[in-house]
Amino acid sequence: MEPIPQAPPGAARPGGRTARTRGQVLEAVASLLLEGGFDAVTMDAVAARSGIHRTTIYRRWRDPGALLADSFEAAREQPWQPPDTGSLLGDLTEINQQIVTALTAEPSVTRALITASFRSPAAAEALQRFWDDRFTTAAVVVERAAPDADPRTILVASCAPIFYELALMRSPATPDMAARYARSATAAATT
Amino acid sequence: MEPIPQAPPGAARPGGRTARTRGQVLEAVASLLLEGGFDAVTMDAVAARSGIHRTTIYRRWRDPGALLADSFEAAREQPWQPPDTGSLLGDLTEINQQIVTALTAEPSVTRALITASFRSPAAAEALQRFWDDRFTTAAVVVERAAPDADPRTILVASCAPIFYELALMRSPATPDMAARYARSATAAATT
The missing domain is CATH 1.10.357.10 (Tetracycline Repressor, domain 2)
Structure with a gap:
């Protein structure tokens, strides 16, 4: 996140x-x-x-x-506050943008740690704990906008495509990708 | 796919x-x-x-x-036909289910190849070509149901959460995960 x-x-x-x-x-x-x-x-x-x-x-x-x-x-352990832009789309876009920034930094510690997590089970577990923790903190973003939606499903629907494209497929980032997948997740949350 | x-x-x-x-x-x-x-x-x-x-x-x-x-x-090079179940939700669920099956097989060649792609740039490029190819073949699933949607965006929105959960977070598969993210992607395609 x-x-x-x-x-x-x-x-x-x-x-x-x-x-x-x-x-x-x-x-x-x-x-x-x-x-x-x-x-x-x-x-x-x-x-x-x-x-x-x-x-x-x-x-x-x-x-x-x-x-x-x-x-x-x-x-x-670093303090992190979920964004509060006034809309679900705005908040999810901001979270996605933070992930894009982390994964495309040169050099990117985040990308290097993800890669290393495929070499060490302990690192893989810690990676999972890190993201579970961030998703729990970010749940409020979904809860306040779409009380009937499952927060984790919406957050994963929004963020996973960014990880897929940048970390797994190693595609280049595009300027609209953060907003694009925030938009599809927002549609899912409010349908 | x-x-x-x-x-x-x-x-x-x-x-x-x-x-x-x-x-x-x-x-x-x-x-x-x-x-x-x-x-x-x-x-x-x-x-x-x-x-x-x-x-x-x-x-x-x-x-x-x-x-x-x-x-x-x-x-x-293996022939692959996208499913044609009669609905976008059905087709995306079936595709997701195929990915779940591939990633949770014991042992899973797919998972092993994804892991190896983090060690070899040539393998990473081939992984990307494989999925680009499958997404191109699968575009018809989106096109016939939601002509205004961008096929790749919808396919990535549907599949990426499966890769995120099973390949990146190494979480266990849940019985409903294929349908759950197919549903959120379908909502995005038709909103």
Whole structure:
């Protein structure tokens, strides 16, 4: 729903050496992932890149899958508010546009994490948790406009075509795609 | 749209030693992919599994990416007829059901090929060609029921949620999912 933040998610959080360590480690994970994909995210490379001791990294994350899962987890912890534009079509378009932006950024941490989720079951579960969480938060967008519709069905109907085109088919984004599929989902919600 | 055939695609084609060789090689690719994923599809393993000489395989396919791309290509060549149930909702539901079946088969060559497409640009392009081709063939389903709608938009609105749930989120299939998203796409086509 939101772009998975390109900045280290932990870094902006208040306080603590633990939070800072996590921020540095996840920043290293993101940059290694962008450079070389899943295979580049080794414990040694993360230690070297982050400047955090291997022992500390192993104690907290165990393996690269756990590091990727925690990257989704950190994204999930970021505050996110669903849009409130005054119409269902406007809100769904805005959410879709956020996804288009995240998936077409160069480089795109979101796209790299989705790709990596096909290599690690832990990352795949964390990806699912991230989106379930965002859909739960976004349900209000559907509920206030179409009380009889199932929020998750409408949100998936709106967003899934964006993931299909950009993440699965790796087609280029088109200027109208966010609005186009928001429109078809809005029709479904209000029919 | 159709399940990517679990049987060796080339094997059923008429004639020739070339077609038979291709069938044996692609059958070996599919079985290695199911057993060990992309990393298991090495030229040596394909030669050993298929009983076809390495030189022959290298001459025709060059690398594992080309073997995966040709697996999609062989699936694309399989004849496929869009359903004609008498209604747009019925046709879209049937198409979605075929995708659910392909993605939830155990083991699923379709799911394995989608996963592999994240490792090989050639396979990703072939995946896109396969679906573009199926969507072109299926356009008639939308055209005869909703002449003002854009066929590809409606087909993607109908199918993409299935890919999102089963291939990207790796959620379990639900009995009503094929019909549910066919319904939302039908509403979009006729509003």
